Amino acid sequence: MTRHLNWHSAACTHGGKVRECNEDGYFNHSPAGLWAVADGLGGYQNGDLASRMVIEALSSLTDTEDTGPLSLYQRQLALHQVLERVNRHLGCEKTLHGSQAIGSTVAALLLSPQGNAVCLWAGDSRCYLLRRRRLYQITQDHSLVQKLIEQRRISRREAGSHPQRHVLTRAIGGAPELALETVELELERGDRLLLCTDGLYRELGEEQMVAGLCLDTPGAAVTHLATEVLRGPATDNLTALAVFVS
Template sequence: MIDIGCCAPDERGAKSMSYRWWSSCKTNTGRVRQVNEDAFLDLGDCGLWIVADGMGGHARGDVASRLIIEAFSGLERPSSIMEFSADVRDRLKLAHHRVKQESDRTDTQQIIGSTVVVLLVFKRQWLCLWAGDSRAYLLRNGALQRITKDHSVAQELVDMGKLGIEEVEGHPYANHITRAVGANHELVLDERSSELRDGDAILLCSDGLNKELSE
């Protein structure tokens, strides 16, 4: 779980069209698993935050989430949001191929994979990329909005009108992920972006949090 808050720029920041932000991170193995398959990255100086959740029940999910984080070693400050996004996408594709290679090297027949949600902040703009069911939420003026949409069989049933949104939580297909790093032939990411406002807070989390707490 990563919580990122921002505030209006000071006089110098106003001239550079940038916000100031702060962040905090926390992860816990929980009571079910012996190995924590979640991983996170907090690069506030670069304006980048990541939560990755190794796919539960699959072999070495902790390795998959770790490989995602390792792909961002040596990240430098971007010169534009587009350059930032392109660099992040390239690194996630690299992680995708490394996870698939790791899967090929193992004897298990199970897929090694990990969900991922990434937040980029550049000056006054944020951009979110994700694959799987790890989520991003925006808290603005006391109202909580979900930024991401789960890549799951249950969500696809909602999109087709075969399942009500209120029926997703607890549905047997809610945990059936349709996209993940390392799990598919190609990595397909969804993207959303918008502008920051004074007082905004953004939360990134794995399903270990949102399945325990309602929106």
């Protein structure tokens, strides 16, 4: 018998304690099984524009009245095409305004009732999976320090204080051709997923993240995680989006 999974989700974002503008954004659409977080790059106006363009573009993927239900593969292809259009638009913005830096990270999640899921990302926003109280990092950062770690030139401990820890190797708007990475997952009842920007995960330890995701509802989870970050210096914008599968 074909299984049918359900899910609930919640999200929150906060500007942190230092920055005047929140350049993060999120897309939370449980009925469509589509979620995403984005972290804008390029300073106050550019970063806000870039992340907003990413999030607003995703709304075109939630209306299936004219096309009927789509397969997960078709939805993945449509998501990729939408993000490619945003990548081209951001390239035009650079040309028009002479900007040296305008772009956005993205971590997006697609889920089907059969439990098949796809995560797509560019940059250092992340997707985590909590399964039976064990936390797995699904995405791998597209960043300079991640490359240095892979080359064994620095340790993970050193990466947290590296002077170039914010330098990305991929982003939407970062190059003429968009390079997204993709991971396919098979989810189970009881799984809990977290999409988040670096302003959240850089400030929390694994135990804190697990404790938040073990709370009863996704709303309680994201509120707890954000509150934990805001107990500290919270020098960056922060966004958390939780999806609980049942």
